[in-house]
Amino acid sequence: MNGGRLWDWEWSRAPSDIEERQEMVSLNDLLRQQNLSNSGDVWIWKNNEHQEFSVKNVKYSLSQNFDLNSVPCTFIWNNWVTTKGIMFVWRAIEEKIPSALALRSRGMNQIQVICKTCGAAEETAGHILLSYNFARRIWEAITFWLKIPMVNAEGSIAELLQEISDIPRSRKMRKLIHAVVVQTMWVLWKIRNEKVFSGRQV
Template sequence: MLEKDFSRSNLSLEANLKSVIGNGISTQFWVDFWIGTGPLKDCFKDLFRLANNKNATVSEYFQQGSPGQWVLQWVREPVTAQELQQVCDLQQLLSGVMCTNKKDGWVWKGAEDTPLSVAFVRTKIQAVDYQNEVEWPLWNKWISPKINIFCWRASMNRIASKESLTHRGILVGDTLCPRCGMCEESTIHLLWDCFFAKSVWWEIFIWLKIPFPVQVSSFQQILGVALGMNGSNRWKKLIGAIMQVAAWEIWKARNEKIFKERNVHFIRTADVIKEESFLLVSSRSNLCNLVWDRWKEFNIRDVML
């Protein structure tokens, strides 16, 4: 599945996965990205052409000893000025690098401190998916990227609802909504039409003191409520941020039911939306005077001026 996602997003696995050298057994010296700014075959093209074994592992070129040393093998010795300069540059790059008894590991380029996992790689693919599509006008910097990406995907019916999974040929058994059991679980049903979702939204709209939409036929309409409101751009951005947080928390509550068989009460979900949106907006926006006591009553219009 990840291979298809990489192909669709044109994201290069080779260019982004970096090996953390241990014993060097599972890392190719020339082909893999493990040192410098990229694979050595791209950084030292003349030397790569001279390499005796272009698929050699790092361990094959490193001789253990005290100290260990790098011994490269060529089809012929480097002789031209450019080749000799690349040899010097490569030796300088390898200086101080040694193999150990540990296994090689892998990290994502630019996120070396983050443990590599399928979930992490998938977030990178989703981020590229976003960049490859027409720019989504509702991207909101006051909330986290994962919430933005979720809502963007939901607006295109690309979240893993039962209906969506069935259309992809994935067997899910019963396609009815796990909450109400009355309708097929589509994106718009689980995020709006379901009694649970609508109850959550009712609480949120009352809290925001804005009219509850009478007719909603798509998820984009829900997120577009903020754009149709009177007020400043900052006010619309704030309402839009809360709408996206609400959709995200409704999705999380649905997953609690699906995967943990845990029923989260709609009042609890509404409370979490208020808390989570406060934490995100107060930490990510330039609204400096937000306080919880006023936020929970949503008495903050003067702060937006």
């Protein structure tokens, strides 16, 4: 309008608290910096804005930042586990579940990253699923029930799963133990969510 731009927002619910209003101000600042033109849109690879997007450019950029020849983490897809459980643990290994620390690293304005269930450490996937007191007690009970050595609660989720695959048992028994371990992690996550979102103490 009159040589400028006017943003006309149609909110289903307008920003209300301080945090949302600050995000709105930041968004408006970002939009003001953008130059809109009448030319057609094209895909670009942000590492090289002078070229159109191509798989070759992506592969080249990735090869500059990662060792493409490194051995990836091996993950066992166990069909004795629920789909939600196995997908959850696969994501948890790489810290891709929405723990407080992961949300902050993705740019969310998390004021508190301390674990909401125990308040003793930063909330990471490893902390929620292995090392906080309630999880340790669960693992003690699980390992006693399965008659296997106690899991290393100070290690990573990937290390725990590797320990399970190295247990001297039959292939079928290892698959069963793996299924129980993965499903236990899924249940621990649901318990955490009930505590955080519903205030239920399990």
